[in-house]
Amino acid sequence: MRHGAAMFLFTLLTLAACQREERDTRPQSSLGSGEQPMPVTTLEPGGQRPSASDNKAASFEANAFHLSEGKRLFSWFNCSGCHANGGGGMGPALMDQKWLYGSSIENIHATIRDGRPKGMPSFRDKIPDDQIWELAAFVRSLSGNAPSSAAPQRNDDMMPHPSENRMPDAATLGKSP
Amino acid sequence: MKRLAWTGFGTACVFLQGCSGWQSALDPKGPAASELAWLIWFFTALCAVIWVLVMIALATPLLMRPLARSEPLALDSGADRRKLRVVVIAVGLTAAIVVGLTLLSFFANRTLAAIGSDAALTIRVTGHQWWWEVRYEDATPSRILTTANEIHIPAGEPVRLLLTSTDVIHSFWVPSLSGKLDLIPGHINVLDIKADKPGVYRGQCAEFCGAQHANMGTFIIAEPRAKFDAWWNDQLQPAGPPASDEAKAGEDLFLSRPCVMCHRIGGTPAGGTVAPDLTHIASRRTLAAGTLTMSRGNLAAWIADPQGVKPGSHMPVVELNGDELNAIVAYLEGLK
Numbered sequence A: 001m002r003h004g005a006a007m008f009l010f011t012l013l014t015l016a017a018c019q020r021e022e023r024d025t026r027p028q029s030s031l032g033s034g035e036q037p038m039p040v041t042t043l044e045p046g047g048q049r050p051s052a053s054d055n056k057a058a059s060f061e062a063n064a065f066h067l068s069e070g071k072r073l074f075s076w077f078n079c080s081g082c083h084a085n086g087g088g089g090m091g092p093a094l095m096d097q098k099w100l101y102g103s104s105i106e107n108i109h110a111t112i113r114d115g116r117p118k119g120m121p122s123f124r125d126k127i128p129d130d131q132i133w134e135l136a137a138f139v140r141s142l143s144g145n146a147p148s149s150a151a152p153q154r155n156d157d158m159m160p161h162p163s164e165n166r167m168p169d170a171a172t173l174g175k176s177p
Numbered sequence B: 001m002k003r004l005a006w007t008g009f010g011t012a013c014v015f016l017q018g019c020s021g022w023q024s025a026l027d028p029k030g031p032a033a034s035e036l037a038w039l040i041w042f043f044t045a046l047c048a049v050i051w052v053l054v055m056i057a058l059a060t061p062l063l064m065r066p067l068a069r070s071e072p073l074a075l076d077s078g079a080d081r082r083k084l085r086v087v088v089i090a091v092g093l094t095a096a097i098v099v100g101l102t103l104l105s106f107f108a109n110r111t112l113a114a115i116g117s118d119a120a121l122t123i124r125v126t127g128h129q130w131w132w133e134v135r136y137e138d139a140t141p142s143r144i145l146t147t148a149n150e151i152h153i154p155a156g157e158p159v160r161l162l163l164t165s166t167d168v169i170h171s172f173w174v175p176s177l178s179g180k181l182d183l184i185p186g187h188i189n190v191l192d193i194k195a196d197k198p199g200v201y202r203g204q205c206a207e208f209c210g211a212q213h214a215n216m217g218t219f220i221i222a223e224p225r226a227k228f229d230a231w232w233n234d235q236l237q238p239a240g241p242p243a244s245d246e247a248k249a250g251e252d253l254f255l256s257r258p259c260v261m262c263h264r265i266g267g268t269p270a271g272g273t274v275a276p277d278l279t280h281i282a283s284r285r286t287l288a289a290g291t292l293t294m295s296r297g298n299l300a301a302w303i304a305d306p307q308g309v310k311p312g313s314h315m316p317v318v319e320l321n322g323d324e325l326n327a328i329v330a331y332l333e334g335l336k
């Protein structure tokens, strides 16, 4: 009898493993549209920059699923055609610490959605908003700006750098350990 | 106890129903599948006979009362020799059967390998999460045809399939026509198939490949040669112009929205190659690799919410209002 009860409890415990990781695959419109103005420069009349944070950003940054989707879309949408696999080509390198238009996920989102004057095309209406956030989160992980527990861990083809989860943190980049 | 046995028997009979129809290894419709079905039946029958014999041999001494012997410890070399002979014969038979079955499966494999040696048609099947890209090879580049999820073949002719994948390992399995073969990224596996008679045979990915593995079906449609050639020529045509104003609006929407980034429609600027080719989408029987049957309603359901129909699929939800959705559906519905 005792054994029976113990077995039963044990079986109940194993049921805990049946929980699946939750993935947000539907648009999260409730979180915002990503439509607020993004500063392109720090020069603002009155010395005040408009708020550059978006409610959506938090749910995409540091989320392993979204980062890996971003990695897939980066080649699906041929970002690699101009930026190679982050090393840069006709477009600037994305795996370094230099940002022409800001390093925050909101700024990168704005870059992808609205384009930038010297040749970065606008993907507004061509990529659904959530997928732009996924791309932005992934672009940040290229320079180590994503926790290694969430960043993609495998490259399927030749890369100019180790997989994203082994990239050094942006803060330590370029310094010897 | 008896009731239980009957219930068990009844359930087994119900399962047996699954053994016929358009997706069954026990209902072969081509030479490869016939060879395999024969092998399955022969192995099963032989093993069943052996199992029954072993059970009888095991049960007999258990059920028999031990012989009362006057001197249980006395040596009886005659009986020992008889037992040894039984063991030697049993070992010999086992070895012969194992070798025999190995030879049988070896020769079956040779038959399978010979099916497509003179195949005139080569089709490249590329696995994607979770759909099949189908490309008909031809020496004339303008006759190369790319479509998705449905594989038309001429009946009665061997066809060579080149199997590969772009993401993870999948496995191609059309039970009524042939055995399974894996689709491996960066590698090409060759599978030869032949359908004896015209018909529709269902296939299924047989290697777990992620969230929607279960909804990764395919259809082999075997047709007489003339019909097949006509189909190929039809499919080579670019998409015709939209038939109505609504369909025209749908085309414009398709080309100005994310759809154009992933899908190809021949004759329009849409040239994406990461998702199924939609040039003749309305001529296919199903949507999203056998998940939905083709109809106006299902097209709308899929485009409005692919993540509800096939959660995790690589087609994102594109936010469209009702009119936009209707227009796009009207356009796609006309792509016969």
Ligand SMILES: [Cu+2]
Pocket: B170, B171, B205, B206, B207, B208, B209, B210, B213, B214, B216
């Ligand atoms: Cu699969």
